[in-house]
Amino acid sequence: MSHPSSRFAAAAIARLGFWKAHRFLLLRRASQLTVLTLFAMGPWAGIWLLQGNLSASLLLDTVPLADPLTTLQVLLTGHLPQFQLLLGAILIGLFYGLLGGRVFCSWVCPVNMVTDFAAWLRRRFNLPRTPELPGKFRYFMLALVLLLPMLTGFTVWEWLNPVPILYRALLFGNVTGISIIVAIFLADLLLAERLWCSHVCPTGALYGLLGKLSPVKIAAVKREACNNCMDCFSVCPERQLLKPALKGQQRLISDADCTLCGRCIDVCAAEVFQYKNRFNKEFQRFAHKAENEQ
Template structure:
């Protein structure tokens, strides 16, 4: 599908005109509500004395009987030579299974409170027209993950928790932000001027860990109507891991339309901004491709705007 003669409209503009504001931002809004919901659950106790959940994203007890523990923290504990208690192991197993089924990096886009910070940095980066900046290899976060486990083993500590911004933000909201503001600002500036999408895409070992967990997950985004694609490139513009799109969108014949890369965060932004409704959530066993029945859809010329 040629892009010759096309001049790019503002990202999401066509979807905005076709779907309306909410339709073009549905999954973004739902993600923000989800992130606020999970954060509020942990703050109900300290702020309002409502102890439905005790703890934080590192480890918690819900309604006094349901343990939930970050399996990466448990992995660091075991690397450090400290065997977790049975309750913690059960909580870690519950989280492990949940993210293995729904997609590990769903944590990054639907739960992590740092995600709105990095999204805001990317929005401003685009608005200011800044250069892409330094882009370390995406495998760097895997090396950082390995380093975290090695340092835990050598020091006998849960190494990442010393600087984990998620844990520090939660504690800051309870006991006072103080230095935490500087850490959050550093992540924002890093993504803004040093490396576009750098923190989540290239650095954070938590994202790397959950990506490994969800490598074979059930929940997937599919380019189910890829034949209707008009090459607007909006999906590439908004995707935080846009290298995952091409194998599904540009595939031909019997190639799967599913985005199978564990790097995909299942954020749903590609679904939001696509005016042609090319993408949809489905499961990993649903690899059918819809053939457009509307003749206008199949013969639609590329978008034209004034140069």
């Protein structure tokens, strides 16, 4: 880097070192690429650990896994799928329900790498902030995606769902689908910040709802140390959630839209944020306090 002083999160890198200021970013990329590699080893190298794609798959030839949104769409068309698909969706639902729903978005979903890249470019080239869009639109998208199978009798969203499209492009050579990914990248880069993942994607919306009860959350534990450097705001894909945790009544980010990416933990020189168990007594006290004050 030629201008170390203008480097993003320079304070965190100086204070914590490169690894600690990037650890969750690097771990997430490793996780996303590991899942992709497990799927790709079959068609590419003939080693079948994980068959199928993110819509439905078979782990080690025995454990079925399935995307809850795809499975819900199939059910809502009126088709009763085989038990394998239902079991797969239940297993995935339980997994993310426990680990934090949008962990899927930040630790598994391949589209996240594309949209994070667009966000990085925006930051790197200081593109102007775009107007805040309503993040709740994604829940209307989710309702729409679940309504359309009931009206039309087929799984309409699967024509355009970019998550399996990217996987199909990489695993099955369906390269034309990449055009959707390019469109999402350009929209995130040029139209509005974090347009896809934080405003539109119904997959993320459903995983968010699944993770509502998850014990894994991020909390601004040492928020008194915050020096308002705004690095976490620059990097957070759901930055509207940060202010309440930093300045509001509850330190815990309990909202379902948090992707638990941990980038706020990385970039904070004051080490304000930590992964926390929401059922930890300390947060229950905070939660009660917040409720009482309302």
